[in-house]
Amino acid sequence: MTPDKTNLGTNYVFRALADPTRRAIFEELARHGEQTVHALTGYAGVSQPAVSKHLTVLKRAKLVRHRREGRETHYRAQPDALTPMVDWLRHYGAFWRDRFDRLEVLLERMDP
Amino acid sequence: MTPDKTNLGTNYVFRALADPTRRAIFEELARHGEQTVHALTGYAGVSQPAVSKHLTVLKRAKLVRHRREGRETHYRAQPDALTPMVDWLRHYGAFWRDRFDRLEVLLERMDP
DNA sequence: ACAAACCATAACCATATGGTTATGGTTTCT
DNA sequence: AGAAACCATAACCATATGGTTATGGTTTGT
Numbered sequence: 001m002t003p004d005k006t007n008l009g010t011n012y013v014f015r016a017l018a019d020p021t022r023r024a025i026f027e028e029l030a031r032h033g034e035q036t037v038h039a040l041t042g043y044a045g046v047s048q049p050a051v052s053k054h055l056t057v058l059k060r061a062k063l064v065r066h067r068r069e070g071r072e073t074h075y076r077a078q079p080d081a082l083t084p085m086v087d088w089l090r091h092y093g094a095f096w097r098d099r100f101d102r103l104e105v106l107l108e109r110m111d112p
Numbered sequence: 113m114t115p116d117k118t119n120l121g122t123n124y125v126f127r128a129l130a131d132p133t134r135r136a137i138f139e140e141l142a143r144h145g146e147q148t149v150h151a152l153t154g155y156a157g158v159s160q161p162a163v164s165k166h167l168t169v170l171k172r173a174k175l176v177r178h179r180r181e182g183r184e185t186h187y188r189a190q191p192d193a194l195t196p197m198v199d200w201l202r203h204y205g206a207f208w209r210d211r212f213d214r215l216e217v218l219l220e221r222m223d224p
Numbered sequence: 225a226c227a228a229a230c231c232a233t234a235a236c237c238a239t240a241t242g243g244t245t246a247t248g249g250t251t252t253c254t
Numbered sequence: 255a256g257a258a259a260c261c262a263t264a265a266c267c268a269t270a271t272g273g274t275t276a277t278g279g280t281t282t283g284t
Contacts, residue, residue: 003132003133003136003139005132011132014135018126018127018130023200024115028115037260037261038259038260047245049245050243052261053241056262071261073261073262158273158274160232161233164232183229184230184231184281185231
Protein backbone atom coordinates (compact mmCIF):
# COMPACT_ATOMS: atom_id res chain seq x y z
CA MET A 1 0.00 0.00 0.00
CA THR A 2 1.93 3.02 1.18
CA PRO A 3 5.37 2.81 -0.41
CA ASP A 4 8.50 1.81 1.41
CA LYS A 5 10.77 4.81 1.82
CA THR A 6 13.23 3.16 4.17
CA ASN A 7 15.89 2.28 1.63
CA LEU A 8 18.37 4.83 2.90
CA GLY A 9 21.36 3.75 0.84
CA THR A 10 19.53 4.18 -2.44
CA ASN A 11 18.01 7.41 -1.23
CA TYR A 12 21.41 8.85 -0.35
CA VAL A 13 22.71 8.14 -3.84
CA PHE A 14 19.74 9.72 -5.60
CA ARG A 15 19.79 12.77 -3.34
CA ALA A 16 23.54 13.21 -3.63
CA LEU A 17 23.41 13.29 -7.41
CA ALA A 18 20.38 15.58 -7.54
CA ASP A 19 22.56 18.67 -7.13
CA PRO A 20 24.43 19.86 -10.25
CA THR A 21 27.49 21.05 -8.34
CA ARG A 22 27.79 17.69 -6.61
CA ARG A 23 27.35 15.91 -9.92
CA ALA A 24 30.07 18.10 -11.42
CA ILE A 25 32.44 17.25 -8.57
CA PHE A 26 31.78 13.56 -8.98
CA GLU A 27 32.23 13.84 -12.75
CA GLU A 28 35.54 15.62 -12.30
CA LEU A 29 36.79 12.92 -9.94
CA ALA A 30 35.56 10.16 -12.23
CA ARG A 31 37.21 11.69 -15.27
CA HIS A 32 40.47 13.06 -13.93
CA GLY A 33 41.05 10.85 -10.92
CA GLU A 34 41.98 11.73 -7.37
CA GLN A 35 41.90 15.41 -6.41
CA THR A 36 42.52 17.52 -3.34
CA VAL A 37 39.79 19.72 -1.89
CA HIS A 38 41.82 22.70 -3.00
CA ALA A 39 41.89 21.53 -6.60
CA LEU A 40 38.17 20.76 -6.55
CA THR A 41 37.45 24.21 -5.12
CA GLY A 42 39.21 25.79 -8.07
CA TYR A 43 37.08 23.69 -10.36
CA ALA A 44 33.67 23.86 -8.75
CA GLY A 45 33.13 27.61 -8.71
CA VAL A 46 31.97 27.74 -5.10
CA SER A 47 33.79 28.34 -1.83
CA GLN A 48 36.00 25.76 -0.16
CA PRO A 49 33.56 25.13 2.70
CA ALA A 50 30.80 24.55 0.17
CA VAL A 51 32.97 21.96 -1.56
CA SER A 52 33.69 20.29 1.78
CA LYS A 53 30.00 20.03 2.52
CA HIS A 54 29.25 18.59 -0.90
CA LEU A 55 31.98 16.04 -0.38
CA THR A 56 30.38 15.07 2.93
CA VAL A 57 27.11 14.39 1.15
CA LEU A 58 28.88 12.35 -1.53
CA LYS A 59 30.70 10.48 1.23
CA ARG A 60 27.42 9.59 2.93
CA ALA A 61 26.31 8.03 -0.35
CA LYS A 62 29.68 6.26 -0.59
CA LEU A 63 30.21 7.88 -3.97
CA VAL A 64 33.65 9.16 -2.91
CA ARG A 65 36.42 8.00 -0.64
CA HIS A 66 39.06 10.19 0.94
CA ARG A 67 42.68 9.77 1.90
CA ARG A 68 44.46 12.18 4.23
CA GLU A 69 48.00 13.01 3.27
CA GLY A 70 49.59 15.64 5.47
CA ARG A 71 47.56 18.80 5.37
CA GLU A 72 45.62 17.87 2.28
CA THR A 73 42.79 15.42 1.74
CA HIS A 74 42.59 13.56 -1.53
CA TYR A 75 39.18 12.48 -2.76
CA ARG A 76 38.46 9.91 -5.41
CA ALA A 77 35.28 8.66 -7.07
CA GLN A 78 33.85 5.32 -6.01
CA PRO A 79 31.73 4.53 -9.08
CA ASP A 80 30.53 1.15 -7.89
CA ALA A 81 28.39 3.05 -5.38
CA LEU A 82 26.21 3.85 -8.39
CA THR A 83 24.95 0.28 -8.30
CA PRO A 84 21.69 1.16 -6.51
CA MET A 85 20.86 3.65 -9.24
CA VAL A 86 21.69 1.20 -11.99
CA ASP A 87 19.56 -1.43 -10.29
CA TRP A 88 16.71 1.00 -9.93
CA LEU A 89 16.85 1.81 -13.62
CA ARG A 90 16.88 -1.85 -14.42
CA HIS A 91 13.75 -2.49 -12.37
CA TYR A 92 11.62 0.52 -13.15
CA GLY A 93 12.82 1.84 -16.45
CA ALA A 94 10.72 -0.51 -18.57
CA PHE A 95 12.15 1.00 -21.71
CA TRP A 96 15.60 -0.09 -20.66
CA ARG A 97 14.76 -3.35 -18.97
CA ASP A 98 15.00 -5.44 -22.10
CA ARG A 99 18.39 -4.02 -22.93
CA PHE A 100 19.63 -4.61 -19.41
CA ASP A 101 18.30 -8.11 -19.32
CA ARG A 102 19.91 -8.93 -22.62
CA LEU A 103 23.13 -7.43 -21.30
CA GLU A 104 23.03 -9.74 -18.31
CA VAL A 105 22.62 -12.79 -20.51
CA LEU A 106 25.27 -11.74 -22.98
CA LEU A 107 27.83 -10.92 -20.32
CA GLU A 108 27.18 -14.26 -18.67
CA ARG A 109 28.09 -15.95 -21.91
CA MET A 110 31.17 -13.84 -22.48
CA ASP A 111 32.96 -14.07 -19.14
CA PRO A 112 32.17 -17.34 -17.46
CA MET B 113 37.03 25.25 -15.41
CA THR B 114 33.79 25.96 -13.57
CA PRO B 115 31.35 23.21 -14.47
CA ASP B 116 28.42 23.61 -16.80
CA LYS B 117 25.18 23.49 -14.84
CA THR B 118 22.93 24.55 -17.67
CA ASN B 119 21.70 21.12 -18.71
CA LEU B 120 18.18 21.65 -17.41
CA GLY B 121 16.62 18.52 -18.84
CA THR B 122 19.07 16.23 -17.11
CA ASN B 123 18.80 18.27 -13.95
CA TYR B 124 15.01 17.96 -13.88
CA VAL B 125 15.22 14.18 -14.13
CA PHE B 126 17.77 13.84 -11.35
CA ARG B 127 15.90 16.23 -9.08
CA ALA B 128 12.53 14.61 -9.76
CA LEU B 129 13.79 11.18 -8.77
CA ALA B 130 15.62 12.44 -5.70
CA ASP B 131 12.46 12.34 -3.61
CA PRO B 132 11.35 8.91 -2.36
CA THR B 133 7.63 9.66 -2.65
CA ARG B 134 8.08 10.78 -6.23
CA ARG B 135 10.15 7.69 -6.98
CA ALA B 136 7.42 5.53 -5.46
CA ILE B 137 4.77 7.19 -7.63
CA PHE B 138 6.85 6.65 -10.74
CA GLU B 139 7.52 3.04 -9.75
CA GLU B 140 3.83 2.42 -9.23
CA LEU B 141 3.01 3.84 -12.65
CA ALA B 142 5.83 1.89 -14.28
CA ARG B 143 4.73 -1.35 -12.67
CA HIS B 144 0.96 -1.19 -12.74
CA GLY B 145 0.34 1.12 -15.65
CA GLU B 146 -1.90 4.15 -15.96
CA GLN B 147 -3.48 5.47 -12.77
CA THR B 148 -5.77 8.30 -11.72
CA VAL B 149 -4.64 10.88 -9.18
CA HIS B 150 -7.20 9.43 -6.81
CA ALA B 151 -5.70 5.95 -7.06
CA LEU B 152 -2.17 7.31 -6.65
CA THR B 153 -3.26 9.25 -3.57
CA GLY B 154 -4.47 6.05 -1.97
CA TYR B 155 -1.11 4.52 -2.72
CA ALA B 156 1.31 7.29 -1.87
CA GLY B 157 0.37 7.92 1.74
CA VAL B 158 0.23 11.69 1.39
CA SER B 159 -2.62 14.10 0.62
CA GLN B 160 -4.11 14.53 -2.82
CA PRO B 161 -2.62 18.01 -3.33
CA ALA B 162 0.79 16.63 -2.42
CA VAL B 163 0.39 13.96 -5.09
CA SER B 164 -0.66 16.58 -7.62
CA LYS B 165 2.45 18.62 -6.89
CA HIS B 166 4.70 15.59 -7.20
CA LEU B 167 3.09 14.77 -10.52
CA THR B 168 3.83 18.32 -11.68
CA VAL B 169 7.52 17.82 -10.90
CA LEU B 170 7.53 14.48 -12.70
CA LYS B 171 5.79 16.13 -15.63
CA ARG B 172 8.45 18.83 -15.83
CA ALA B 173 11.04 16.05 -16.16
CA LYS B 174 8.81 14.39 -18.78
CA LEU B 175 8.80 11.24 -16.66
CA VAL B 176 4.99 11.08 -16.79
CA ARG B 177 2.27 12.03 -19.26
CA HIS B 178 -1.33 12.73 -18.44
CA ARG B 179 -4.63 12.23 -20.16
CA ARG B 180 -7.80 13.98 -19.05
CA GLU B 181 -10.90 11.87 -19.13
CA GLY B 182 -13.94 13.57 -17.71
CA ARG B 183 -13.34 14.59 -14.16
CA GLU B 184 -10.34 12.36 -13.67
CA THR B 185 -6.79 12.66 -14.93
CA HIS B 186 -4.91 9.51 -15.82
CA TYR B 187 -1.14 9.53 -15.47
CA ARG B 188 1.25 7.06 -16.99
CA ALA B 189 5.01 6.60 -16.80
CA GLN B 190 7.18 7.75 -19.67
CA PRO B 191 10.27 5.63 -19.03
CA ASP B 192 12.23 6.82 -22.07
CA ALA B 193 12.61 10.12 -20.22
CA LEU B 194 15.16 8.25 -18.13
CA THR B 195 17.56 8.46 -21.06
CA PRO B 196 19.56 11.40 -19.62
CA MET B 197 20.17 9.43 -16.45
CA VAL B 198 21.21 6.33 -18.35
CA ASP B 199 23.54 8.42 -20.49
CA TRP B 200 25.01 10.06 -17.44
CA LEU B 201 25.72 6.69 -15.89
CA ARG B 202 27.31 5.54 -19.10
CA HIS B 203 29.66 8.54 -19.16
CA TYR B 204 30.61 8.92 -15.54
CA GLY B 205 30.11 5.55 -13.98
CA ALA B 206 33.48 4.20 -14.99
CA PHE B 207 32.66 0.91 -13.36
CA TRP B 208 29.72 0.51 -15.69
CA ARG B 209 31.10 2.09 -18.83
CA ASP B 210 32.72 -1.04 -20.14
CA ARG B 211 29.54 -3.00 -19.71
CA PHE B 212 27.48 -0.33 -21.44
CA ASP B 213 29.91 -0.04 -24.29
CA ARG B 214 29.91 -3.76 -24.79
CA LEU B 215 26.13 -3.67 -24.72
CA GLU B 216 26.09 -1.09 -27.48
CA VAL B 217 28.36 -3.17 -29.66
CA LEU B 218 26.47 -6.38 -29.03
CA LEU B 219 23.09 -4.81 -29.71
CA GLU B 220 24.42 -3.35 -32.93
CA ARG B 221 25.38 -6.80 -34.06
CA MET B 222 22.08 -8.34 -33.01
CA ASP B 223 19.56 -5.99 -34.57
CA PRO B 224 21.01 -4.51 -37.73
C1' DA C 225 -31.08 20.94 -10.11
C1' DC C 226 -28.12 19.51 -6.48
C1' DA C 227 -24.82 16.93 -4.34
C1' DA C 228 -20.75 14.53 -4.56
C1' DA C 229 -16.39 13.17 -6.70
C1' DC C 230 -12.08 14.42 -8.82
C1' DC C 231 -8.30 17.36 -9.41
C1' DA C 232 -5.44 21.58 -9.47
C1' DT C 233 -4.08 25.69 -7.35
C1' DA C 234 -3.60 28.93 -3.54
C1' DA C 235 -2.06 30.03 0.93
C1' DC C 236 0.53 28.75 4.48
C1' DC C 237 4.14 26.43 7.44
C1' DA C 238 8.32 23.93 9.10
C1' DT C 239 12.37 22.13 7.74
C1' DA C 240 16.03 21.08 4.40
C1' DT C 241 19.31 22.85 1.37
C1' DG C 242 23.08 25.32 -0.65
C1' DG C 243 25.55 29.10 -0.17
C1' DT C 244 28.39 32.50 2.51
C1' DT C 245 32.02 34.30 6.10
C1' DA C 246 34.47 33.23 10.39
C1' DT C 247 37.30 30.20 12.95
C1' DG C 248 40.39 26.76 14.48
C1' DG C 249 43.40 22.60 13.94
C1' DT C 250 47.18 20.34 11.43
C1' DT C 251 50.84 20.36 8.53
C1' DT C 252 54.36 22.48 5.64
C1' DC C 253 57.51 26.09 4.33
C1' DT C 254 61.12 29.67 5.33
C1' DA D 255 59.44 29.72 15.72
C1' DG D 256 56.36 31.95 12.96
C1' DA D 257 53.73 32.35 8.82
C1' DA D 258 51.13 30.37 5.42
C1' DA D 259 48.50 26.61 3.29
C1' DC D 260 44.91 23.19 3.59
C1' DC D 261 40.68 21.58 5.28
C1' DA D 262 36.59 20.86 8.32
C1' DT D 263 33.26 22.76 11.19
C1' DA D 264 30.43 26.46 13.14
C1' DA D 265 27.29 30.13 12.63
C1' DC D 266 24.41 32.31 9.82
C1' DC D 267 21.20 33.45 5.87
C1' DA D 268 17.95 33.18 1.89
C1' DT D 269 15.50 30.21 -0.70
C1' DA D 270 13.72 25.67 -2.04
C1' DT D 271 11.13 21.87 -0.74
C1' DG D 272 7.54 18.86 0.86
C1' DG D 273 3.80 18.77 3.48
C1' DT D 274 -0.76 20.52 5.11
C1' DT D 275 -5.71 22.68 4.83
C1' DA D 276 -8.78 25.63 2.09
C1' DT D 277 -10.95 26.61 -2.14
C1' DG D 278 -12.84 26.53 -6.64
C1' DG D 279 -13.76 24.50 -11.26
C1' DT D 280 -15.45 20.52 -13.93
C1' DT D 281 -17.71 16.51 -14.44
C1' DT D 282 -20.62 12.73 -12.83
C1' DG D 283 -24.41 10.70 -10.25
C1' DT D 284 -29.18 11.00 -8.16
